Amino acid sequence: MTEAIALESTPPVGLLARLARLLPGIALLFVIGYAGKVSEQVLRRYGTAHHLALPNIEYVLWAILFGLIIANTVGVAQVFRPGIATYEVWLKSGIVLLGARFLLGDVLKLGGISLALVAIELAVAIGLMTVLGRAFKLKPKLTSLLAVGSSICGVSAIIAAQGAIEADDEDATFAIAAILALGAFGLFTYPVLGRLLHMSDHAFGVWAGLAVDNTAEAVAAGALYSDAAGKVAVLTKSTRNAMIGFVVLGYALYWAARGQAHQVANKAAFVWQKFPKFVLGFLFISLLATLGAFHKAEISSLANLSRWAFLLTFAGVGLKTDFRELRKQGVRPFVVGALAELFITIVTLGLVLGAAALFHL
Amino acid sequence: MSNGSRRISLDWWTVIAALAAAALIKAGLIPNVPW
Numbered sequence: 001m002t003e004a005i006a007l008e009s010t011p012p013v014g015l016l017a018r019l020a021r022l023l024p025g026i027a028l029l030f031v032i033g034y035a036g037k038v039s040e041q042v043l044r045r046y047g048t049a050h051h052l053a054l055p056n057i058e059y060v061l062w063a064i065l066f067g068l069i070i071a072n073t074v075g076v077a078q079v080f081r082p083g084i085a086t087y088e089v090w091l092k093s094g095i096v097l098l099g100a101r102f103l104l105g106d107v108l109k110l111g112g113i114s115l116a117l118v119a120i121e122l123a124v125a126i127g128l129m130t131v132l133g134r135a136f137k138l139k140p141k142l143t144s145l146l147a148v149g150s151s152i153c154g155v156s157a158i159i160a161a162q163g164a165i166e167a168d169d170e171d172a173t174f175a176i177a178a179i180l181a182l183g184a185f186g187l188f189t190y191p192v193l194g195r196l197l198h199m200s201d202h203a204f205g206v207w208a209g210l211a212v213d214n215t216a217e218a219v220a221a222g223a224l225y226s227d228a229a230g231k232v233a234v235l236t237k238s239t240r241n242a243m244i245g246f247v248v249l250g251y252a253l254y255w256a257a258r259g260q261a262h263q264v265a266n267k268a269a270f271v272w273q274k275f276p277k278f279v280l281g282f283l284f285i286s287l288l289a290t291l292g293a294f295h296k297a298e299i300s301s302l303a304n305l306s307r308w309a310f311l312l313t314f315a316g317v318g319l320k321t322d323f324r325e326l327r328k329q330g331v332r333p334f335v336v337g338a339l340a341e342l343f344i345t346i347v348t349l350g351l352v353l354g355a356a357a358l359f360h361l
Numbered sequence: 362m363s364n365g366s367r368r369i370s371l372d373w374w375t376v377i378a379a380l381a382a383a384a385l386i387k388a389g390l391i392p393n394v395p396w
Contacts, residue, residue, distance in 0.1 A: 285379070
C-alpha cells in the first residue's frame, strides 16, 4: 500500500516536526467529520421534534459532502494537505480495530467466499480495462494504472503500481482523480440500488467491497447501507486488497519484459513489500476477540474507536476528491474508466446475487 | 520495514497504533470510548 507519508523512525526532532506539520490537516478532518456527526443528529432531532419523516442521512454522507464542497470550491490550502493525507492512516487503523467485532471463523468463511468472487472480479476488471484502453487509444501505462486501480484497491494500488511500472506522475494523478471521482459516484448510487434490489446487509457489503475501488469509499458505501453491511464491506475489500502484490507484480514483469521498467529481482519480497500489512493487524485483533481476550465493554470501546477513525477517513475522502483534476487529460480516459466501472458494477452485482442465493449471504 | 533506510511503512504504523490503542483499552487506561 502507499508509502507516501511513511514516517521515519529517526531522528526524533525530525519526527516531531513532521508530526507538527500534520496537525492542521488532522484538525480539519476532525472538524469536518464531527460536523457530519452533528448534522446527522440535528436533522434527526428536528424531524422528531416536528413530527416529520425526514430521511436519516448518516454522518458518513455529511462528512464526505462537506469535504467535497470544500475541495471543489474554495480548495484546500497547502497547510492542511499533509494532515489530510493521513486519512489512510485512520482508515487502516479503523479497519484493524474493527477486527474486534469479527470472530475468526466468520472471517474465514466470508473471506473464502469473497476470495473466489475477488478472483473473478480481478480477471474481469483487468481484461475489460485493457480492451477499453486499447479501443480508446489511451497511453498504455495509463491503461495499466486504471486497470490496477479499478481491479484492486484504488489509490493505494495506483501509487504502488506507479513506482513498479515507472509511469508518469501526470498519469498517476489522473488515474487517482478518476478512481476517486468514480468511487464518489458509486458511493451515492450503490446504496440506492441496493435498496431497490432489496439486498441483504451481507450481500450489499460483499458487493460494495467488490465493486467500489477505493477502500475508504467501499467502507463508506457499506456503512451508508447499514452497520452490518459496513463490516462485511471492510472484510471483502480487505480480501481484495490482499491481492495487490500479485497484480502489481504481474504489471511490473509485463513492463520490465518490454524494457520500460526495472526487472524484479526477488518476486516473493516484491509481493510481501506490497502486501497490505493492516490486513494482518485486522486478523490478529479478530483472533484475540475469538479467543475471548476482550469483554463486551472493551469490544464496544474498540468498535467506537474504529468509528472515530472512520469519521476522519470519510472527511478525507471528500477533501481528496478534486473533480478539476479530471479536466487535465480530457474526457477520454474518464469515459474508459466510467464504462469499465459500469460493466464491473453489473458483473459483480450478478456474482453477488448468485453467491447470495448459493451461500445465503 | 526496509533495511537500508530504517523506514517503517504506513501500514505498519497503522497496525502499531491500533494495537497500542487496543492494549490501552485492555489495560483499563481508556475505560470507555463513547460514540
